[in-house]
Amino acid sequence: MQQLTAETFDQNARAALRDPVLHGALRNLADNFVGRRKNAIASVDDWEGLREKARAIKEETLLHLDEYLLKFVESAENAGAKIHWARDGKEACQIVIDLVKQSDAKMVVKAKSMAGEEIHLNEALEKAGIEPVETDLGEWIIQLAGETPSHIVVPAIHKTKEQIADIFVEKVGIEKTDNVDVLTKTTRRILRERFAEAEVGISGVNFGVAETGTILILENEGNIRLTTSLTKTHIAIMGIEKVIPKFADLDVFLKLLPRSGTGQRLTAYQSLITGTKKNADDAGPEEVHIVLMDNGRSRMLSHPVTRQSLACIRCGACLNACPVYQQVGGHAYGSVYPGPIGAVITPQLIGISKAKQLPYASSLCGACKEVCPVKIDIPELLLHLRAEITDGTAGGSPDNPERKRRFAESLAFKMYGKAWSGQFSYGLGIKAARLMQKLIVRDGKIGKASGLIAKLLPPLGAWTAWRDAPAVAPRSFREMWKDGSIAEARTK
């Protein structure tokens, strides 16, 4: 399958809008998750207070990220975990590959990790001759189909049951079925065989506790537990922003994350792993490795607005609530992080010049901000990134035509501002507009109908392509007031 890129969001989105199968699949999202979340948050007494507290914990952590990270490392190492540092995705992949090779494994079982997706770990493993086996049902479907996830929590949300059954028929060799239970049982049977032979398991991390060195991973299926307790070596990939200060802080995040993500009070399983086993006979890996990865995160700390991005706990609530995501799905964003949070994280991770359309993939309606469990002001972030693009700080060389266009645009707005703030120039402008518009007004509106606007003033053509502007009235209120026709109209 051809991989979509963030650079071509507009095109991707247009193609997605014409895909009726995709819309059928996405319809479940709004119907299901949005309602479930609403019910789940009603079971908390003070949801707002909880969000405030979660954000405060994240903010406190991020403002001292160096200290909390080093504390986490010290605690985890004391408990027997091995820590690795990766400046970027390439380094992180190499560390994982080296660890797998050290244990002589030819294949690894993988539990869903967005950080792993972010650095294209599967591709890197395959190139190194190691077979990665995804074990989360959604991730496995995606892997069989040779695609990328389109949702942070439900990777195969863009696929219908029929499409998934077809993949199983082709790749696994079962009879065609429309029974979800049969598909699930088939997954269990086949992946059990892979678990039985696996020596190395790779997972992500939801929270890393500085105080105790504990990593916590949430799930519903049990594949993360199998990955982290059945193998000899467990490798956990952890973004540096996943650290939280205290063990007790887990209380706050375990109340917020499942409710926001899947509308559950708590997911079926949480694994709290603190280093390695002390007794060789116990079940569980002999080695626990934690790969701490920066990959563009530390530079988001440089401004309070961009720093918010690092508070994200990857619940996916903003995707489910977003009217744009609901229509175009995740692949259009051309990044492993889709939806509103993807529109702000992707440009910062891969460079804003490679994802210039993403901060505009929003109507700024604010639904994302309303549902965010850690109160990230995503609209504020979108505007911040848009400003970076228009300021030219992200535009490359001064000869860039894009930059020239932005300059002309800002000049036009300056002149407009000046003219409209003086009474005389305003009146003159209106008179001129009244005369000139005769050419382009149809049925009292300025719009696409005449087609002239696009020819005369191309930048305004973009505006009227989608909506009409009202024509300037033949006489203004002030004029009518002055000559008494308002008073006349009232007495009549």
Next chain:
Amino acid sequence: MVMTTAREDIIGSIRRHLATSRPFDAVHGEHRHFEVVANQALPVENVTDVRKLLDNFCASAEMLGIHIEIASDEREAAVLIESVIDRTGAKKIAVSNSQLVSEVTEIIETVEFTRNASIDFLFDSDLGITSAQWAIAETGTLVLEAENEDHRLISLVPPVHLCLLEASKIRQTLGEILELTQANLGHAMTFITGASRTSDIELTLAIGVHGPGELHIIVLNDR
């Protein structure tokens, strides 16, 4: 050129970028505010009555489709285990090394229970029996500590998981459990809330994808 380690580079980059943000932060005065809110205690529902805790736990568990039964002593618990074995037709049964599990399963003479089961045995087994060190009433959650009991595979690999729980180990909130477990935190602690589940296909709920498809809890009322 001086070679730096990845650790030095990442910590350095964090410090450098935080320094850039300091002027903005000073203007907003955020820091103090965040510290105060981050350390504020959340309102807690204080339940200490054992009867009430048990009721709350049962209500939460039943909402999740967990089969929960109350036994007044070990004998009654043994009878309840036998009925689960009868109903599921379980032949290969793995049990953990917990004291409570031994005491109860010893009563049942007609069935063979396997301790220290191998991974091969587990993959082929029908039922896994463990106990839980704690339970959370507000969510219907079992808390199992690997340091106290070899639960990690026995509660996960067999298609049915049966868990014994002492009523006195139930607490109302997750917060209380975190406080109780932190001091002696072992290498692995597992929270279990219901059977293994997935909604990855069209958001349709399916039970028992990788872990047990059935979870039975027997609460011993006298302990």
